[in-house]
Amino acid sequence: MARDYYAILGVRRDATKDEIKKAYRRLARELHPDVNPDSATQDRFKEVTQAYEVLSDPEKRRMFDMGADPYAPGGGGGAGGAGGFGGGFPFDDIMNAFFGGQAGGRGGPRDRMRRGRSIKVRVELDLSETAFGVTKDITFPTAVLCETCQGEGAAPGTKRETCDMCQGNGEVSQVTRSFLGQVMTTRPCPQCEGQGVSIPSPCADCAGEGRVREKVTRKVQIPAGVDDGTQIQLAGEGEVGPNGGPRGDIFLEIVQRPHPIFERQGDDLHCTIAVPMTAAALGVSMTVETLDGNEELDLRPGTNSGHVITLNERGTKRLNGPGRGDLMIHVNVETPTKLDEEQESLLRKLAELRSENQPPGKFSPGQGNFFSRLRDAFNGAR
Structure with missing residues (x-):
C-alpha cells in the first residue's frame, strides 16, 4: 500500500x-x-x-x-x-x-558575500619623496561595486530567487545503497553553487557577480622615511568582494628611483666629491648639493683621499622616530695624469723643495706582507 x-x-x-x-x-x-x-x-x-x-x-x-x-x-x-x-x-x-546543532557535513547555504581580494600596487618615488613624504595619486585596475545592481547581481526590476533544486538549503542529499545499508551523502547544490539562491535575470553590466572591473585613482599619503621595498597597507581599499562583499586591502610597495648623486643606506645618504690635488693640499671652499638645497663647505688644507665629511641631519627623515639621518661626503683626491711641460716643471720643483723627489717606501701597521701576516696569525692562535 x-x-x-x-x-x-x-x-x-x-x-x-x-x-x-x-x-x-x-x-x-x-x-x-x-x-x-x-x-x-x-x-x-x-x-x-x-x-x-x-x-x-x-x-x-x-x-x-x-x-x-x-x-x-x-x-x-x-x-x-x-x-x-x-x-x-x-x-x-x-x-x-x-x-539545535549540527552533526556531520550539513552546513547550510554558503554566504554569497565574500571578501574581496587584496592587491599589490607598485609606487615609484624619487629620493626626495621617500625622504620627506608625499601625497600621490595612484591609478590601478580593481573590482568595484556594480552601480547598476548595487552588488545584488540581479537586473533592475528583478530579484534573486530561492534555488528550486536545493530549496534554498545550499546542499543536496543523495541516498545510495551499500553492503552496510543506505548511505546518505551531502554535497553543495550544483545549480546555485551552494548559495541557496539563483538569479534568473542577471545584471547585464556585471553578469550577476555584483561587481565590475575598472581603473580607479586613489590619493594616498606616503609617510616620510619610507625606503625601497617598504610596504604600506591600506585596509579596506582593495577589490570589492563577489556579490557586494567587503573590500580587501591594498598593499603599496615602494620603489625608490636611483638618484644621480646620493646613495641611501638606511636613513643616511652617501655621496662622493672629487677634489683636485692642489685644492686638497691648499684647502678650498666649495658648494655641495643636499636634499635641502646647496650648502657651502670648507675643505681644510691637507685633506686626503678617503676622508669623510659628515653633515648632520641632512639625510632622510626617520620613518618610525624623530629626527633625520646624516649626509656622508666621501672625498676623492684626484691626481693629474697629463701634465704639460710647465706643470711638470713646477711639480718637480715642489718635490725637490719638499725632498719628495725620491720618497722612501713606508709600511703602516697591519700592512705587512703575506708571510708576516701569517706569522702574526699563528702566534696569536698559540
Missing part, C-alpha cells in the same frame, strides 16, 4: 521546506527511541524519518509527487541497519531537533 508522507508528517502537499523540517523536529522529539523505547514507537519514528528524508530532498519529493516511492520495494529505499533504522538515517537532523 502506498504511503502518504505528507500525512505522516502532518503537512500540506504544498508545504515549504521549513514547514516540513519544523514538523519533523516536533515529531522526532516525541518519538525518539531515547524518549519512547517501545517497538511501536520505534516503527513510527522510522516511518517519520523516512517521510522527512523523502520530502526534504527536492529530487525525491518530485519523484514521490509523480507516484514513485523510494522506500517502496524496488524503489531504491528500504529499511536496514542497526536498531531497525535505515542506513540513510539523517542523524544531523536528529541532533538539530534535540540540541
